[in-house]
Amino acid sequence: MSDPLVKVTDLQMYFPLTRGIIFQRQYGAVRAVDGISFEVAPGETLGIVGESGCGKSTTGRCLLRLLEPTGGSVEFDGVDVTHRDRRGLADLRRNAQMVFQDPYSSLNPRKTVGAIIAEPFVIHRMAREGDERKREVRELMDRVGLNPEHYNRYPHQFSGGQRQRIGIARAIALKPKLIVADEPVSALDVSIQAQIINLLEELRSELGLTLVVISHDLSVVRQMCDRIAVMYLGRIVESAAAQRVFDEPRHPYTGALLSAVPVPDPRIARAGEREVLSGDVPSPTAPPPGCRFHPRCPEAQARCATDEPQLRELDGGTLAACHFPLAPGAMAGDGVDTD
């Protein structure tokens, strides 16, 4: 295997909680990401899934160094970028881009689409002459399925799906190596989502991109990714090839997550022996001791409350952090817990 493009080791991102206005005291921390490690190979698509508050977006922001991690390290293309300053990040900024969830708030409403897409050239002083730049921008617009004649229009004149295309054009402008897409389709209408998913896939194979897709939607991630990491409360609980995760979930949380997704087929929906988790995700300021999932876990035993399981390799190559992993093929198993 070639060297990874992104290597994350023991990444930790705590946000301090403070009290007081003048004399601020820290009384705790939101442990958004609490010690995770993974690699992304060039050309690979990694999916990070989890529910709100699991730390998936924070992870994405740390990869791009939009946040400075409080612990661990992030390497991009063999260079440690964890604590680099602005100048030291120039290379990362050029080669790693982001596509945001909300195409309404991530585009400057006062700039024309042409200016928005040309912005990366300006920032990175890829100072091309006016005409040449304009031609490049038009090509980019055409590439993502926008009409190049709309160069001078403003974001409000476009629909949500088209705006997401603008955001994607901006992201690929500098021919980056890595794109982190944070919930790229969840703000879009269902009939438009497939258009954007297909576009990202085309671009990936055409430009040889490496993609990290962050989403709460398992079906979206399954459609797009080679490998998937499932997060829960700041930790990776399971990581494996995409198909494996869906066919043979080994962590009870992954199993529950899968069975919670409503399937658009009434026969399956009725027959489904669905495993409904009780309770909510606990607060990341005070995660439960032991396995963080144990208060909601149908398989939990005494050991889970005290002993935090580490990510380990199970037969078949799946990494799971669980003392009592599900047997392969034990999906929709026993211990159904309804409330």
Next chain:
Amino acid sequence: MSALLEVRDLTVSFDTEDGVVHAVDGISYSVEPGKSLGIVGESGSGKTVGTLTIMGLTRSPNTTIGGEALFEGENLLTLDEERMREIRGNEIAMIFQDPLSSLHPYVTIGDQMVEAIRVHRNVSKKAAEDRSAELLGMVGIPDPRQRLSGHPYELSGGMRQRVMIAMALANDPRLLIADEPTTALDVTVQAQILELVASLQRETGTALVIITHDLGVVAEVADEVAVMYAGRIVERAPVDELFARPEHPYTWGLLDSIPRLDRPVSEGLTPIPGRPPSLIAPPPGCAFNPRCEFAMDECLSVIPPLEPSPASAGHLVACHLEPRKRERRR
């Protein structure tokens, strides 16, 4: 069985600066006691406006409302505000998408629930509190007594949505309207809420109208499904029938464009090209024609009526395609 709610040819249009928006353009459906109807559509299809209008929540000088919405024989569209207030939250209750913005942030959960009960019932505060605690317990909130003195911000999204449901059920409504009740929630919590709604419906015999963009949610809770596009119902059928033999090209498009866990990835996604039309100047003829791969000359000029499909009883489709060509998907 006679219908609890019968909507006939409902139209809603808004007069705006940019022109008249035809948000709902002649929809008809009925809901029987204890049954559930799912209304599916994308943003701007009129699914929410239609039900808000039935609840009398869109009345304003720049709104034009037509048609009828008969609830146990009374036309909700022409009732005066006083009678409407008696019905709302009592005989018909509504659950909204976002539980945080639908609950009052400064008022305790107990006070909000007691208010909802005492508006309609002449009971003591104590009795209303008891009833509130009982309801919170019923929707699966732990320590219901203590929760009464809490504020909404102290609860998670799923718990808030449970409070909304408890409040909606407070007066034993005959009809419950749920507008995207689980869209703001995580999948594991969504599963909890859907199970809860289904079991409460079984217990109380309430009829349900559920509005959603998620075909998976509909497959799970609805008995009958209406698919809306650009203010009109394009297909209506019993749930099994709709998913097994969809007949409208838009419904096919929806089913083919969503990533699904029960299908191999290799099948890929087939997006619906283009985007939903403007409701100020919808395309002439069938509103779906610019995005429809089967569009014929007739589709460009004549709006297809919603008619029973010859293939099966109870299945209504608004499409000019010949019935045998509509059996394309299995």
